[in-house]
Amino acid sequence: MEAGYGAVRVLHGVSIEIHEGETVVLLGTNGNGKSTLMKCIMGIVRPDAGEIVLETDGRRTNLVGRSPEEIVNLGIALVPEGRRLFPVLTVEENLRLGAYRRAARPDLERNLAFCFEAFPVLRERQRQLAGSMSGGEQQMLAVARALMSNPRILLIDEPSVGLAPILVSRVIAKIRELKEIYQLTVLMAEQNFNQATKIADRGYIIVHGQIEFEGHSTRELTEHALVKKYYLGV
């Protein structure tokens, strides 16, 4: 896939593959195209070339050219960069909006109860405005809101940004837990290598809009020279 904004090319022939039930990380520092890739999958940015194929129940669906609404309705949810909550709606209203798509509505109450159980702080603050919560609470709300849509595939864009290290571990641990319960397929973009590899089955390293390295396991990722250089400082 190739993509960019106007004359600026961001992704140069990126190709990745995610299988059902996997947790795949997309590692890269700022400005290497992680978010653009996420936006392409969600239909927010239209790729200039290439295709994005979803294979479910033996059916192939090309996502390119579809609107974000259609893609959400196929069971893909994004926890966007910067969280993008509705700041002047309450926590509960944010969560209920997460279940907007028709396929998610019948399960709303069950999912809501589950989210409150998984994130007790959200239950405590359900009547509070989302914008008035701390960064960590907002990130949890963003993840919970995405889960409310009953997704099969969850895309998470940089959950660690702006969070204290202790909160990052907590959010990452929660994502792993939820992934098991919901049997999700997860693609997570991160620059926090240590945290990301805690939950990843495997991953890709993206540099300047190209896949620089594909690690078939977290061990392969950790041993890769680029990782040592950029993330581990070895």
Add this chain to the structure above:
Amino acid sequence: MFSFHLLLNVIVAGILLGGFYAAVSLGITLAFGLLNVVNIAHPAFVILGSYAAFVVNSRFGLDPILAGLLFMPVFFLLGIGVYRIYYASFEKRAEESLRGLVFFFGIIFIIEVSLSLQYGVDYRSVHAAYVGDSFRLGPIELAFRLAIPCAMALVLTLALHLFLSRTFYGRAVKAVSQDHLALRLMGADPVRIKGLAFGIAIATASLAGALLIMIGPVEPSIGREYIGRVFAIAVLGGMGSIGGTLVAALILGVLESLTSTFYGPSWALAVSFGILLLVLAVRPSGLVGRAG
């Protein structure tokens, strides 16, 4: 002559008037407060609603309130149509601020001129058996022509409140101007949501118009008197809060009623602009405004 009895009746009349103001302002709260669409033509749509009620009332003798309710679906579609044009011409290209305002000015003139050409500039009114009657509640005299509009306004307020707080569409309407991309990520199309909400806002004008012509006679340009009032109420009510709109409308109604009784009717309009300025200076987020 000041007396407690008079004061009580003036306050009650103000509450009834305020209820009616709520009906006129709810459309502004929706369009301006929640959708960021500066629909200054809303009072003109209300006048259009008055004339719709007038026409079916004078031709077929239909009850004006019933006429207002019957025209709501027509106004709903009209609202969606207006929003589509507004969206395609201005909002899509991010030119809505000034040009959008001119667009709605244009709509005011189109509505006023069309009504003047068709029905003249004379005052028109509706007839219903109960319009001239009143009933007594202890020391308070309640005129049906004020009490019924107030009751209908309360029903409308409650209906809109339930729509916004209990339905998926309603919650999406509240969210759409906060982050329209995030709304798309929930699977909702912001343009459809805004069209639907604007349609509902214009549909309320149909009922509000019927209430207006029940309260008193209407001529095509009378809507101009309401532009200041409805914006004062929407701002005082906290921009986008249905309950806040009702409270603000009641406050304004009572203040206007007191002012026009004790100082003279010509001061009544000064009250709304006074409130608008005061609120913008002291508490711009309104009575129940949520901090952005």
